[in-house]
Amino acid sequence: MNENMIAKVLFVIGVAQIAAGVIIGLITANIITYGVSWPVFFAWMLGGFVSGMLFIGFAENIRLLHNIHKKMQPLNKTPDTRQEPSIKNPRPEWTLDEADRTKIYEHYPNETIVEVVPAPQEDYCLVRFKSDNGYYVRVVYTGGFGIEETSDAKVRQSIIKWYNEQG
Missing domain, CATH: 1.10.287 (Helix Hairpins)
Known part of the structure; x- marks a missing residue:
C-alpha cells in the first residue's frame, strides 16, 4: 500500500x-x-x-x-530480501497505480505524453513528452496529494541517468 x-x-x-x-x-x-x-x-x-x-x-x-x-x-x-534497482534489475519494486497515472495525464493536459516510467526512488516517475522539436522528460513526484515536478536536482539527475542507462 x-x-x-x-x-x-x-x-x-x-x-x-x-x-x-x-x-x-x-x-x-x-x-x-x-x-x-x-x-x-x-x-x-x-x-x-x-x-x-x-x-x-x-x-x-x-x-x-x-x-x-x-x-x-x-x-x-x-x-x-531487497535488490536495488540497477541495470540487471531495471524495474523498481513499487508500481504506479492508475489513480496516480491519471493525475499525471490530468496535470499535463496540453502536452503529448509518450510514456510514464516509475523510477527506482519510490513515488518518483519519469514522464517522457513529445513536442514539435523532439522528445523531453520531466521527473515528477506522485507521493503527495497531487503531482509536482521535483525541484531536487540530484534526484532529477539520478532518475534521468537511470532511465538513459535502461536504453
Whole structure:
C-alpha cells in the first residue's frame, strides 16, 4: 500500500469541514430577517477553516511519517530480501497505480505524453513528452496529494541517468 488511508480520510474530513463552515455560515447568516449577518457568517467560516486546516495538517503529518517509515523499512530487512534497482534489475519494486497515472495525464493536459516510467526512488516517475522539436522528460513526484515536478536536482539527475542507462 503506497498511501496511508488515515491520512487520506483526515484530509477529506478537513476539506469537508471547511466547506461545511462556509455553507453553515451562509445558512445561519441568512436566517435573520433584516438581511445577511456578516459577523455570523465569518464566525462560522473561520471556525470551519481553522478546524479543517487542523485536520489537513494532521493528515500531512501522518503522510510524512508514513513516508519516513517506508524509507526506513529497507534498513530492517536482510540484504537478500531487497535488490536495488540497477541495470540487471531495471524495474523498481513499487508500481504506479492508475489513480496516480491519471493525475499525471490530468496535470499535463496540453502536452503529448509518450510514456510514464516509475523510477527506482519510490513515488518518483519519469514522464517522457513529445513536442514539435523532439522528445523531453520531466521527473515528477506522485507521493503527495497531487503531482509536482521535483525541484531536487540530484534526484532529477539520478532518475534521468537511470532511465538513459535502461536504453
